[in-house]
Amino acid sequence: MLIRTMRQRQRAQLLCRSALAAALLSLPMAAHAQSADAANPAADEGIEASSEIVVTGSSIRGIPPTGSDLISVSREDAKLIGAASTPELLATVPQLNSFNTAPRVSNGGLGSFAPGLRGLPTAATLPLMNGHRLISGSTQQTNPDYPFIPELAIERVEIVADGASAIYGSEAVAGVVNFITRKRVKGLEAIVRYGIADDYNAFNAGAVFGQDWSGGSFLIAYQYQDNSNITGADRSYRSLDFRSVGGIDTRSAVCPDANVNLFAGTIYAAPGLAPGLNTCDPRGPVDLLPQNRTHSVFATARQAVSDKVTVWADFLYSDRRDVVQAALPGQTFVLITAANPFFRAPPGTGSLFGYFDFRPDRLVGADHFDQTFRVRSGNATAGIDIELPGGFQATAFGSFNFSRNDTFQPGINSTALTAAAAGTTTATALDPFGYNTSPAVVAAILDNPTTFDNRQRTRIGAVKVDGPLAQLPGGELKIAVGAEYRRETYRQRGQSGGVGFPEDLKRDVQSIYGELFVPIFGADNATPGAYSLALSLSGRYDHYSDFGSTSNPKIGLTWEPIEGVNLRGSYGRSFRAPGLRDLGSTVGSYYSAAALVDAFGARDPVRGAAQVNTILLYGGNLDLTPETARTWSAGIDLRPKAVPNLTASVTFYDIHYDNVIGTPSGLGALLFSDPTFASRVIRDPGAAQVSAAIANTVPFYYTFAAVPAIGNILDLRQGNFGVRETNGLDFDVRYRHTAAFGTVFGGVAGNYILNYRNQLSPTSAVSNSLDAGIPRRTLRTTLGVTAGPVTFVNFVNHRSGVTASYATPTGSALYEAKGYTTVDLRLTVRLPDLAFAKGLELGLQVNDLFDATPPFFPGTDGIGGAYNPIGRYAAMSLRTSF
Numbered sequence: 001m002l003i004r005t006m007r008q009r010q011r012a013q014l015l016c017r018s019a020l021a022a023a024l025l026s027l028p029m030a031a032h033a034q035s036a037d038a039a040n041p042a043a044d045e046g047i048e049a050s051s052e053i054v055v056t057g058s059s060i061r062g063i064p065p066t067g068s069d070l071i072s073v074s075r076e077d078a079k080l081i082g083a084a085s086t087p088e089l090l091a092t093v094p095q096l097n098s099f100n101t102a103p104r105v106s107n108g109g110l111g112s113f114a115p116g117l118r119g120l121p122t123a124a125t126l127p128l129m130n131g132h133r134l135i136s137g138s139t140q141q142t143n144p145d146y147p148f149i150p151e152l153a154i155e156r157v158e159i160v161a162d163g164a165s166a167i168y169g170s171e172a173v174a175g176v177v178n179f180i181t182r183k184r185v186k187g188l189e190a191i192v193r194y195g196i197a198d199d200y201n202a203f204n205a206g207a208v209f210g211q212d213w214s215g216g217s218f219l220i221a222y223q224y225q226d227n228s229n230i231t232g233a234d235r236s237y238r239s240l241d242f243r244s245v246g247g248i249d250t251r252s253a254v255c256p257d258a259n260v261n262l263f264a265g266t267i268y269a270a271p272g273l274a275p276g277l278n279t280c281d282p283r284g285p286v287d288l289l290p291q292n293r294t295h296s297v298f299a300t301a302r303q304a305v306s307d308k309v310t311v312w313a314d315f316l317y318s319d320r321r322d323v324v325q326a327a328l329p330g331q332t333f334v335l336i337t338a339a340n341p342f343f344r345a346p347p348g349t350g351s352l353f354g355y356f357d358f359r360p361d362r363l364v365g366a367d368h369f370d371q372t373f374r375v376r377s378g379n380a381t382a383g384i385d386i387e388l389p390g391g392f393q394a395t396a397f398g399s400f401n402f403s404r405n406d407t408f409q410p411g412i413n414s415t416a417l418t419a420a421a422a423g424t425t426t427a428t429a430l431d432p433f434g435y436n437t438s439p440a441v442v443a444a445i446l447d448n449p450t451t452f453d454n455r456q457r458t459r460i461g462a463v464k465v466d467g468p469l470a471q472l473p474g475g476e477l478k479i480a481v482g483a484e485y486r487r488e489t490y491r492q493r494g495q496s497g498g499v500g501f502p503e504d505l506k507r508d509v510q511s512i513y514g515e516l517f518v519p520i521f522g523a524d525n526a527t528p529g530a531y532s533l534a535l536s537l538s539g540r541y542d543h544y545s546d547f548g549s550t551s552n553p554k555i556g557l558t559w560e561p562i563e564g565v566n567l568r569g570s571y572g573r574s575f576r577a578p579g580l581r582d583l584g585s586t587v588g589s590y591y592s593a594a595a596l597v598d599a600f601g602a603r604d605p606v607r608g609a610a611q612v613n614t615i616l617l618y619g620g621n622l623d624l625t626p627e628t629a630r631t632w633s634a635g636i637d638l639r640p641k642a643v644p645n646l647t648a649s650v651t652f653y654d655i656h657y658d659n660v661i662g663t664p665s666g667l668g669a670l671l672f673s674d675p676t677f678a679s680r681v682i683r684d685p686g687a688a689q690v691s692a693a694i695a696n697t698v699p700f701y702y703t704f705a706a707v708p709a710i711g712n713i714l715d716l717r718q719g720n721f722g723v724r725e726t727n728g729l730d731f732d733v734r735y736r737h738t739a740a741f742g743t744v745f746g747g748v749a750g751n752y753i754l755n756y757r758n759q760l761s762p763t764s765a766v767s768n769s770l771d772a773g774i775p776r777r778t779l780r781t782t783l784g785v786t787a788g789p790v791t792f793v794n795f796v797n798h799r800s801g802v803t804a805s806y807a808t809p810t811g812s813a814l815y816e817a818k819g820y821t822t823v824d825l826r827l828t829v830r831l832p833d834l835a836f837a838k839g840l841e842l843g844l845q846v847n848d849l850f851d852a853t854p855p856f857f858p859g860t861d862g863i864g865g866a867y868n869p870i871g872r873y874a875a876m877s878l879r880t881s882f
Helices: 006-025 075-081 086-090 414-421 439-445 580-584 594-600 669-673 675-680 687-694
Strands: 070-074 125-129 154-160 175-181 187-197 200-213 216-227 259-261 267-269 287-289 291-304 309-327 331-337 353-358 368-387 393-409 450-472 475-496 503-521 532-544 548-562 565-576 588-592 614-618 627-638 646-662 681-683 698-700 712-715 719-738 743-759 777-787 790-799 803-808 811-816 820-830 838-847 873-881
Touching (some): 075 790, 075 820, 086 154, 200 873, 331 414, 414 439, 475 580, 503 580, 594 614, 614 687, 669 675, 675 681, 675 712, 675 719
Parallel strands (some): 125 175, 588 698, 614 712
Antiparallel strands (some): 070 154, 154 175, 187 200, 200 216, 259 267, 259 353, 291 309, 309 368, 331 353, 368 393, 393 450, 450 475, 475 503, 503 532, 532 548, 548 565, 565 627, 588 614, 627 646, 681 712, 719 743, 777 790, 803 811, 820 838, 838 873
């Protein structure tokens, strides 16, 4: 390092501060109001000491998210919870949609774990690791996934349930969830856990090893997880026939034993073909929770090159394999005539044909298909921290994140099945009644897999400078400015039904951001009514190569009128960029014959009974714009001096979220009546319009050479349609009391939704999402005691009953389900140290102690709302260090 004179140093500081101030002022700013829990996370148990702790929600070292509430789960909390994975840990946070559920893969096993906040879509919450963006492993979405970090590598999880795009950019509409890893470990720590429930077992084991030395440290952690599956048939509380409560019978009429329709007013049930109807449980063989095997490795290292320069690197890799039992596709209206040697006419009918509905269990040899999804993902970041004059620090880093999702989904070849139905010999014909279909014909029918290889890459380069700009009476005026470049790519190879879907998508994102922290009152100038007062201004500008630019500012204010009472507020704008597949996924052309438009929700009221042949377009849309949000919050934090071990907070939030991306499909008559969708309905298209509709698309249910006369084209591709407005309260109360025998602690935290309004388009009617299956209340209570080497904790998890519509014989009606409450117990015993091991801890846990039956609802398997299908689960763990 160069040695400067005092004058040179002062000049450098002045130039640096001037440049930073100019850069910040050049960013788009607006007045907003935000608030934060100003608690220093360094005070929490289990957090390694550091002179400059970076807290989620601020880009300035050591500064909490001014104006916003900070929800934190410490390492000690995680140990008490006994969560074996990050999804399990997040399932204990009441503000998250995954609260009190089992960790399951979204999109039916397509590779994404992403619980949202406060009932908003999962894509509106941004997951981070050590403040850095992550990769997606999904086949459908390119929004970041939640990471599978080894249990022993997690330091804490911080959640800012407030719009944060001014700091972090896209996806931070509802907030951010930041997984902060341990930086230093001395020696070896290990844990093993095994648990069981009805028809279920889970095993996981992990270890972390680390060393530190003067100026540096290194650690590496590994974890293995494995769990069996749970199917619908494994849970007896499921229901399908709701006629006794005014609903309908939802059992399937497409079963292993066929139903035969002669279109003479009577259905005949195999095998006897007497008048009647075979019914069965279509979701009994289907997984409620899939079989999973996961390997995960995390490594981190840092080294001080000099007294001013530190280099560091983090790397997370996970290999997850899910085997999902999926429903077999029912075969309906399969025409079989007397020419088929296996044909049998219903007794007494003398019919020479029949239309058969059946589930192909006897062809497959099982009642389900095994779909496999293997997701391998890595997140690697390396950087350098440089101390600058005047307390400033520059950080530069680069990230390379990658994922690969290999998907295999068996399928039925409908062409081969139709040909077999028309077969005229036992060697070529389909037997719809039993097991006599020849192996060669079965092989042809089952030769129709969907296979995909999806690869995603994210490359990031970023630089940030932060530090004190000036000394004010209330404290140091601090500033941070930064710039970031990001490239995202998505590649898909594979096929479905013999048709390939190659996709090569990419985008570049350039961003600059800044944040200013202004301490108006502090320890040095505190006055009555202003023990402290701090203001935060932040803003971010993002330019996307595929749709344009967006600017998002935020303002936060924290006011402590008297010691121990914090009032806070925030206001900001946030956004979510369209995912790469929202923009560029393959557009498919579906043909719906006039007689089948109802099956596609394509009935045009203008046409009346005379429906027309219709082309439906599904897929991405290059004209999408970002989803946008306006968020504000206000709250109060209490830390009374008279009760020093009591903390309490409550936060009111209000979110207006519009331009939500979705598709108009499935909206029925609304598609044809809502002015928003008018341009999506093309009646009586000309030849050029038909040609344009099927050009550059993947065809289904027709060939381009055989397109019939088309009466309607319905453009059902993605669009910026939805509007969502929600507000509510978050609350958290905690108390710890020290007694002669040890410590008693307890608390309650939760979320209460006041309003949740939803519009399918800006011009459609407003609906109440609280009448659409979203619970109004979620809360979790804690009560525990530590006495010497023993800690015992009780958790109670509650989701209020949900209200949703259900089908009735004459239409639909609302039904209010009861609440869902479970009780968890934890017992930890610290054992005596052994010669070769120390810190031995034996853990016993019971989740859902009373094996709570999920609330009844006359639809969706008879269950009202989200729940945990595992039920009562008991596990034992052993933790130690060497």
